[in-house]
Amino acid sequence: MTTVGRERGARRRRGTGAGLLLTAVLTAGLAAGCTTSDGPRDDGRGTARESPAQPGDQDGPPVLAVKIDNAPAARPQTGLDTADVVYTEQVEGGSSRLIAVYATALPESAGPVRSARESDLELLRQFDRPLLAFSGAQSKLNPLIEQAPLEAVTPQSEPDAYTRDPGRSAPHNLYLRPGRLMDDPPGEAALTTGFRFGEPPADGEPRGDLTVRYPAARFTFTWSGAQDRWLVSMDGAPALTREGERLAPATVVVQYVTVRPSGFRDFLGNNTPYTETVGSGEATVLRDGRAWEADWKRPAAEDGTSFTTDSGEPMNFARGQVWVVYAEAP
Structure with missing residues (x-):
């Protein structure tokens, strides 16, 4: 660790007890x-919260x-x-x-x-x-x-x-x-x-797989009943860890958003897309081998994103890793 990092980490530990190097x-x-x-x-990623976090609740690291x-x-x-x-x-x-x-x-x-x-x-x-x-x-x-x-x-x-x-x-x-x-x-x-996170809504259509396509990339999520997870493939090949295990989230959200040109370009002159994540729109949520058509809403940049079913019921995710795939709205 750098000396500067140790000093900043000590200051943050005194203020929050977090032990961060900032x-x-x-x-x-x-x-x-x-x-x-x-x-x-x-899957042991943390204990459930009893009530929604509110702006300013996050006092820790x-x-x-x-x-x-x-x-x-x-x-x-x-x-x-x-x-x-x-x-x-x-x-x-x-x-x-x-x-x-x-x-x-x-x-x-x-x-x-x-x-x-x-x-x-x-x-x-x-x-x-x-x-x-x-x-x-x-x-x-x-x-x-x-x-x-x-x-x-x-x-x-x-x-x-x-x-x-x-x-x-x-x-x-x-x-x-x-x-x-x-x-x-x-x-x-x-x-x-x-x-x-919690129990799924009562409805939902059985779904074995779903593919999201970008102009030069694609993601496929295939349900594994044996693992109770969605197996990830990228560009037609299984997505693996360095140890050879499949990447396998519990919940996959395909969130349909506006993707527009930004004011930036790469060194080849290609425009950098800007993905708008504030606003509202449609989504498809995959969990437990089923799919739900949902609506998403994020009123402001400081807000989180809420998901509801077509019936207006809150859309609970399965406990475990979540993948959010930003797909261009049709």
């Missing part, structure tokens, strides 16, 4: 509620969000199976990137780590001052990152927290070591996503 303290964003209740197949490479050369990734939430988003050329969010457990390593995008800042506003680990960003985006209510963790700000895998070629070989940033995970209270 590199900057930026303007705080309000966070909205996460309601959980006891449900089937609890923040979540850790890591931008993860999803190019074929980056697979298999490291640490995705430990994340509480995995977000998928469209980037330049119609390909995809992932954001892994950690609250109840930390992996030994996470990556490969890649660069941030403008829409990440809006997405992560639902968490209270999250740590965002990324490899860098284009220079025009840096001022927006500096103004955002988050903690930027890059190889430049925390070099001891990153390592290169000599067995992989750049840029697919940069990995974060979360233990160099946080002594312990912040806990389930930091997951101010608005998600509810």
Whole structure:
């Protein structure tokens, strides 16, 4: 750990008892509620909350969000199976990137780590001052990152927290070591996503698989009754951990959103898509081998995202990892 990191960690421990190494303290964003209740197949990711979290409830350490490479050369990734939430988003050329969010457990390593995008800042506003680990960003985006209510963790700000895998070629070989940033995970209270966990609604259609297509990428989720999980495939191939196990969330949310051009382009001149995660729209929720058509709503960036069934009933998720796939609304 760096000397600066130790000093900042000591200050935060005195203030919150959290044991975080922080590199900057930026303007705080309000966070909205996460309601959980006891449900089937609890996988030990945390205890259920009795009531919704409200803005300002999150007084402890923040979540850790890591931008993860999803190019074929980056697979298999490291640490995705430990994340509480995995977000998928469209980037330049119609390909995809992932954001892994950690609250109840930390992996030994996470990556490969890649660069941030403008829409990440809006997405992560639902968490209270999250740590965002990324490899860098284009220079025009840096001022927006500096103004955002988050903690930027890059190889430049925390070099001891990153390592290169000599067995992989750049840029697919940069990995974060979360233990160099946080002594312990912040806990389930930091997951101010608005998600509810509990028993499923009474309806729902039996569903064996679902595929979401981006212009240059696709995700398929196949139900495994033996594992009580949705097995992930990417671009037609099984998505695996470094140990060869299948990635298998308990709940998959396909959230239909507006994807529009941003004011940024990559070095090849391709426009960077902006995924709008504030607003409302439709979604498909997969759990327990069934599918529900749902509505999502996120009134403001500081709010979490709520999901309701067509009948207006709150949509509970299965306990365990959640994947949120942002798909372009038709």
